[in-house]
Every structure is written in C-alpha cells, then in structure tokens.
C-alpha cells in the first residue's frame with residue numbers, strides 16, 4: 001500500500017491531481033479527505049516558496065510522501081498579476097466568480113490581441129525519507145472577453161489556451177489534462193516518481 005498526502009484544500013485541483021498522478025500511489029488523500037483543520041499561510045513571494053511551505057508543513061506532521069501544488073494565473077497586461085495572489089485576488093472570502101469579475105473589470109479596456117496570459121503550476125513532492133523534488137508547468141493562452149463554460153474550476157471560464165478557441169471550462173477535462181500547466185508539471189514529476197519507485201506503479 002503506497003499512500004500520498006496531497007497538501008491542498010482546493011477540490012478542483014484535488015480532482016485533477018487524482019486524475020494526473022497515474023498509478024504510483026494506490027491511496028491519494030487530500031486535506032479535505034482527512035478533514036484536517038490546518039491553515040497554511042501562503043506568504044511566499046513565489047509559487048516555489050508557497051508549494052514548498054505547504055508540502056513541508058504536511059510532511060513534518062505525518063512523515064509520509066507528500067505533494068503540494070501552488071499555481072496561479074499571470075496576465076501580461078497586468079505585469080504578471082494576479083500571480084501568487086491568484087487565490088486571494090479579490091479578498092480572502094471571495095468566490096471564483098468574484099475573482100473572475102475583478103480580472104475582467106481590470107482588463108475591460110484591453111483589446112483581444114493584448115490579453116495574453118499564462119497559468120503556472122509548481123509541484124513539490126517530498127518522499128518518505130524527506131527528500132524534496134520540484135517541477136513546474138506553464139500553459140500559455142489569453143483571457144476571454146467574458147466567462148464561458150462549466151467545466152474545471154477557478155479562472156477556467158476565462159482562460160483560452162493557445163491553439164484553441166474555447167475556454168478551459170468549455171473544453172473536456174481530458175483535453176485540459178493533456179495541455180494544462182498542471183499536466184506539464186505532472187509529466188516531469190512522473191519521470192521522477194518512475195526513478196524513485198523503479199518504474200513500479202501500483203496498477
């Protein structure tokens with residue numbers, strides 16, 4: 001039995017992580033699954049700092065293989081904002097709708113050809129022995145003029161990935177999982193897991 005603790009409370013993210021992790025663990029549990037009431041303050045200035053803090057906090061408590069994902073949206077016309085502040089962009093208690101509305105308001109005078117953006121995902125994995133591994137994925141695209149679609153989570157209804165004319169929320173989750181920032185970070189992580197576990201999956 002190989003167990004992975006995932007240091008996230010975000011259900012949309014957790015769902016994707018469970019789909020992307022592959023067969024290296026036969027039990028994947030998130031902070032929501034085991035109902036731990038812990039509030040990790042994400043005060044780092046980079047995705048790397050925050051992912052490391054989330055992973056270390058949970059590993060230190062449980063001493064089991066732990067994965068953390070810190071991610072966000074960088075908008076060119078806003079100088080890379082909201083970036084590491086993506087989750088708290090419209091305040092601590094705000095909803096995904098509030099964050100989308102704030103971003104669209106800030107971009108209301110920005111024409112279509114200047115609405116470039118990218119999603120970033122940094123994964124930090126800590127193995128049973130406490131060794132730390134980090135991978136990153138980037139997905140380029142642009143910000144739509146209005147929200148569209150019901151799939152996914154977060155900013156998905158306003159992000160149109162390069163090569164497509166639909167938002168992540170309009171695309172099938174399987175397509176998002178082939179091209180997203182998170183899937184790219186997982187491609188690299190799975191190479192590392194393959195080495196750690198000698199290609200042995202639990203399938």
Ligand SMILES: O=c1[nH]c(=O)c2ncn([C@@H]3O[C@H](COP(=O)(O)OP(=O)(O)OP(=O)(O)O)[C@@H](O)[C@H]3O)c2[nH]1
Pocket residue numbers: 007008009010013042069070071072073086087088119152153154155156157159180182
């Ligand atoms: O539309 C989206 N599609 C994605 O694929 C995606 N990945 C991240 N995000 C957004 O970026 C912030 C992450 O912040 P974040 O890494 O701190 O996560 P979080 O605070 O939600 O949960 P936790 O993992 O920290 O518990 C949150 O606002 C997410 O909505 C995404 N939005």
Ligand SMILES: [Mg+2]
Pocket residue numbers: 042087
């Ligand atoms: Mg967070």
